[in-house]
Amino acid sequence: MLVLGIESSCDETGAAIVKDGRYVLANVVASQIEIHERYGGVVPEVASRQQLAAVLPVIETALQQARCSWEDISAVAATYGPGLAGSLLVGLTVGKTLALAHDLPFLGVNHLEAHIYANWLRQASDADPQAGAGAEETACPYLPGDPLFPLVCLIVSGAHSELVLIRDHADYLLLGRTRDDAAGEAFDKVARILGLGYPGGPAIQRAARLAEEELRQQRSPLRNPYHLPRAWLRGTYDFSFSGLKTAMLHLAEGLVADQQPARPLPSGGRQISRYTTMGSEAARRGQVHVGLLAASFQEAIVDVLAVKTRLAAQEYHVRQVLLAGGVAANVALRARLEEELRPLGIQLQYPPIEFCTDNAAMVAAAAFFHLLHGERHDLDLDVEPGLSLPFRQE
Numbered sequence: 233m234l235v236l237g238i239e240s241s242c243d244e245t246g247a248a249i250v251k252d253g254r255y256v257l258a259n260v261v262a263s264q265i266e267i268h269e270r271y272g273g274v275v276p277e278v279a280s281r282q283q284l285a286a287v288l289p290v291i292e293t294a295l296q297q298a299r300c301s302w303e304d305i306s307a308v309a310a311t312y313g314p315g316l317a318g319s320l321l322v323g324l325t326v327g328k329t330l331a332l333a334h335d336l337p338f339l340g341v342n343h344l345e346a347h348i349y350a351n352w353l354r355q356a357s358d359a360d361p362q363a364g365a366g367a368e369e370t371a372c373p374y375l376p377g378d379p380l381f382p383l384v385c386l387i388v389s390g391a392h393s394e395l396v397l398i399r400d401h402a403d404y405l406l407l408g409r410t411r412d413d414a415a416g417e418a419f420d421k422v423a424r425i426l427g428l429g430y431p432g433g434p435a436i437q438r439a440a441r442l443a444e445e446e447l448r449q450q451r452s453p454l455r456n457p458y459h460l461p462r463a464w465l466r467g468t469y470d471f472s473f474s475g476l477k478t479a480m481l482h483l484a485e486g487l488v489a490d491q492q493p494a495r496p497l498p499s500g501g502r503q504i505s506r507y508t509t510m511g512s513e514a515a516r517r518g519q520v521h522v523g524l525l526a527a528s529f530q531e532a533i534v535d536v537l538a539v540k541t542r543l544a545a546q547e548y549h550v551r552q553v554l555l556a557g558g559v560a561a562n563v564a565l566r567a568r569l570e571e572e573l574r575p576l577g578i579q580l581q582y583p584p585i586e587f588c589t590d591n592a593a594m595v596a597a598a599a600f601f602h603l604l605h606g607e608r609h610d611l612d613l614d615v616e617p618g619l620s621l622p623f624r625q626e
């Protein structure tokens with residue numbers, strides 16, 4: 233079954249063709265990073281306008297790359313929440329319209345569920361008799377390489393941080409969530425404080441890696457001089473990252489003698505907030521090593537995420553742990569969690585980097601498992617910017 237997936241929940245416009253919820257025949261993403269980077273974050277009105285410009289070319293390209301026509305497609309799926317209302321509206325409306333025009337079933341997909349199902353994806357080129365557009369239809373709920381239930385999934389994206397027990401397809405029990413900032417949001421805000429740019433996650437990862445390499449090359453082994461607090465919130469699987477962000481702010485602020493007032497947007501230039509320049513200003517004066525501060529922040533956030541996930545995996549005797557969402561691309565998080573789980577013999581699975589951040593292949597994958605059960609949405613389905621996973625009550 234070939235599903236055309238469409239993703240437009242934030243600042244990425246994606247279209248993908250996925251076979252049987254797993255084999256990616258095409259995955260096209262138009263990113264707006266260059267546009268939003270000058271503002272230090274996503275501007276919703278700009279994002280939706282860009283979505284509108286990108287969505288049809290992206291779908292066309294996906295069909296071309298997969299070398300298929302509309303006759304080969306079995307269903308259309310598009311994200312309907314959570315996300316930015318204006319952005320969601322573009323992909324959802326286009327998806328419903330194309331389904332109607334080509335007389336195909338339509339399914340709205342929960343963006344968080346899509347992130348989870350990125351773990352089912354693999355390249356169609358992976359040697360497998362079932363891959364390839366021409367192969368016979370398979371409607372199999374389990375294939376070798378698929379994640380094994382019961383599992384614990386840590387969803388960490390720009391807007392969400394949730395620890396979820398998944399006992400079967402579509403069976404979600406919420407174990408814990410962030411009480412304030414999402415993990416990705418913390419990466420983005422701290423990168424801004426340190427003047428490292430947007431999006432913050434990859435920038436912090438890069439700065440931390442360089443600083444740690446530098447530290448290793450020192451003749452006398454030095455330790456990172458910065459130690460940041462961790463909010464353990466013992467007895468719960470909840471997270472809190474705003475204290476960490478504030479600690480970073482104070483550290484960077486305290487190290488700059490004369491703080492800069494907020495500056496107006498220079499004509500045609502980058503918007504510079506007081507915080508954007510603080511870290512780099514302090515670094516210039518030799519008062520703070522931005523890279524080591526980034527490394528220390530990354531270590532603190534990864535520490536809490538990895539330990540809490542391991543505790544949940546132990547308590548619920550799961551077979552696997554999954555990572556999902558943009559922060560799942562973080563190399564330090566992957567390595568640290570692997571280290572936590574190894575003694576327990578629990579396997580960690582995470583998607584390839586291109587399927588961690590927003591993409592439409594994961595939307596098509598999640599849709600497949602619903603379509604298998606005959607689920608469809610009517611064409612009056614509306615966007616739900618505040619949608620959460622459909623958690624069971626226990």
Ligand code: KG4
Nearest residue numbers: 389390391416432433558559561562589590
């Ligand atoms: O899942 P995603 O693409 O969008 C949302 O659904 O929010 O996640 C984006 C978030 C951003 O906050 C970005 O900074 C973070 O994922 N991110 C990372 C890395 N790559 C992306 N965070 C840490 N390390 C990374 N390598």
Ligand code: ZN
Nearest residue numbers: 389558589590
């Ligand atoms: Zn996302």
